[in-house]
Amino acid sequence: MNRGWSAAKNWKLIVRLAAVIAGPALLPTVTSACPACMVGDPKTAGTYLGMTLIMSALPILLACGLGYWLWRRHS
Secondary structure (H helix, E strand, O other): OOOOOOOOOOHHHHHHHHHHHHHHHHOHHHHOOOOOOOOOOHHHHHHHHHHHHHHHHHHHHHHHHHHHHHHHHOO
16 A cells, blocks of 8 residues: 555645746736836846846856866866
8 A cells, every 4th residue: 555645646735836836927917027127228228138148158157167177177
């Protein structure tokens, strides 16, 4: 006899967890971004895009830098 967790037995819990996780995505007022990011001055939109690119590239550059440092240290 299996007394462990089973999906068929706890379907109500699964539905509730899915609603809690997916709920905010269905509410645009909760998940909308700051309206000042892309509205108004084009310079603001350019700065926002530039910082998005920098923040996206930073982890990749850090990982590559660490890999290069380890390669140089151990070769």
